[in-house]
Amino acid sequence: MNLPRARIPAAALAVAVVLLALGAPPAVAADPWAAGPVSTVGKLIWDAGDGRLGLCSGAVVDAPNGSVIATAAHCVRTGASPEPPAEVWFVPAYDHGRDSYRADGWPVTAFHTPAGWDVSQETSAILPHDYAFLTVGEKDGRTVQEVHGANRLVFEPVGEGDDVAVLGYPAAAPYDGESLHYCAGRTDVLFEGEAQAPNLGGLLLKDCDLTAGSSGGPWLTHYDEATESGTVVAVMSVGSGEGDVVGRPFPEEARELFTAAGGS
Template sequence: MDRPGGDFEGVPMRSVPRLTLPLLVTVVSLLGLTAPPAAAEAEPWSQGTVRTVGKLIWETQDGRLGLCSGAVVDAPNGSVVATAAHCVRSRESAQPPGELWFVPAYDHGRDTYRTDGWRVRSLHTPAGWDVTRETVAILHHDYAFLTLERRDGRTVEEVYGANRAAFEPVREDREVAVLGYPAAAPYDGETLRYCRGTTDVLREGEAQDPNLGGLLLPGCDLTAGASGGPWLQDYDPASQSGTLVAVVSVGSGRGDIVGRPFPAEARDLLAAAGAA
């Protein structure tokens, strides 16, 4: 929701029937951005799906479906997915979902996510993601790694491949594709959408403190449900994978999104998820 002066209200984005969509809208001030890099609006992925990108689905206590996005990331156990921390724990929902599923290459599978998906075995969020605090105070830590169970003795990475995780600092002015499954209007969450542009790291004078260090992509209308979706550089069509530099964290509600990159300390968190 827009506020006078170009800031944004810290309220959840609109949901659609039977869904709960934890994409955050927080206070973002784009001061000093006189010529932000151009980016396309969210479009359908031309190949339909990406093997290493998928959808997170869970059933809430009131019987609705919770939706987020995520991507397989290379790890020793072959069973790790990267997403946003607010997808699994938030100030409003401090307890993680009781049963959480990841569906790689999701495409119109809302009724079959348990048979098509890989069940999440454990959640790994950074210590700084303290949901007893205000969300704007912990946005620097809005990333998470999920460890999946095997299916038929195989890991998700064996079957679908994986993306390479990159850690801060993120190089600017590199081509990036941001992918996810937006489910709030005008989208239905059933198909993969993406925006393309160049990375722009938010620095002092460009944003308020909660979003400093985040990656900005203007002109991208990915909506709720795309939370946790990957920001991929160096995408390789053959392997359907790339370098994962961030996950979708917040949106302005008027066509700007911010991705949260992985700080150096995220290496230990990924190692823990990859050893689980």
Template sequence: MRIARSPIPVALAAVLLAFGARPAAAAQPWAEGPVGTVGKLMWDAGGGRLGLCSGAVVDAPNGSVVATAAHCVRTAAGPEPPAEVWFVPGYHHGRDTYREDGWLVTGFHTPEGWDVTRETSAILPHDYAFLTLGRRDGRTVQEVHGANRLAFEPVAEGGRVAVLGYPAVEPYDGETLHYCAGETDVLTAGEAEEPNLGGLLLSGCDMTAGSSGGPWLTDYDPATGSGTLVAVMSVGSGQGHVVGRPYPEGARSLFAAASGG
């Protein structure tokens, strides 16, 4: 089956100026293997193709919320979400069994500002989303796999962050969890053009399409397989720079709609 990867948009390479963050490690396989609180979004994109993105379970009243990027859910070419999307926690070489292994997405929650009829540069600050999942055998994804804490803006400068996801463009195949790591650098005026202001920057990170929507985690604890989600993968320059989009304070109502809180 061919893959239709939901891309990290690269048209905005110019938004990153020469004032970038200190170099981060290039994407490497996650040494601990699959992580239950991080997973892969998959759907039938038609024509024998699979659509792919990444996401992470976040602590929610209903135990059934995944954080991801808005461009994984709605695009100019596909303004409505795919008919059937599955989230596979701890995905690892499961392309043929994603329906059996995954939780069905039952609700798609994107901010009003993510209006895909407008130019990408105008809506990029709103590139975040929440997904509500159904139960499996009466249990929530959080009951089975745990969850990451969700942080809203402001994000502190200088904290150590791990960026996780499933890159699916060469040299990667989307079948195993990869990561980059570095310090959080919140983009301010003089460091980036307006669409990426407030985003988090990592340089020297070669994550490719398929990692879109993957979590940017601080304070990761191997014992629980979870951390604090401070952003989701939003855009890449195609030249080793990636930007994560934090959740603003205004996204609390969107989270409440997704979580039943």
């Protein structure tokens, strides 16, 4: 999504708050996911008007109804567009499917964003709530989880030092949003004194230039190549535009939102 930057004074070891805006200069290259598309990870697409498509990333997460996608709240509601798009599709294992996303995708039937994501406020004030769950409809009587599998979802606290892969579909140059890319590193929780207040509790990953379109993509630990799934510990939230990105974990209060999305 093309979103505004939140202007916040710099601090020691701070990560700038930039909602992965189109046009942000690339810093270092993210790599293509070598195995190709991942069954449990996909792309969110909607008609943004004037011949443009809105783009974000997301992941299927294990839920009682088999129909829940984890993504970022800023993919759903912004100050400029406080209501979700009228028609959104989630395309698992997306790979160069721009012309067939409706046929390939699963329609989003409900949007679940936290009460703290109040887009009438400044981005800096609501950034700790930049997570969302989407409920998608069935296709041919089957759920997205039945067809594509699902990732495990965990809530805070997130452990430090675990291997993590951050996956998404970056669409701003030098990428085109048509294939899955990733960055990898270790989970690094931002504590008091390490970052600006809006980013506290987030996960920091350096040397990663995943750009607009990768918002909402999963931060995965314990990835299993056989099941093409892992554990979602956070979703892509913001970037500095200079190679630092921050993922937003799911706080304990997100359980109620997840329950509503998962139909239990």
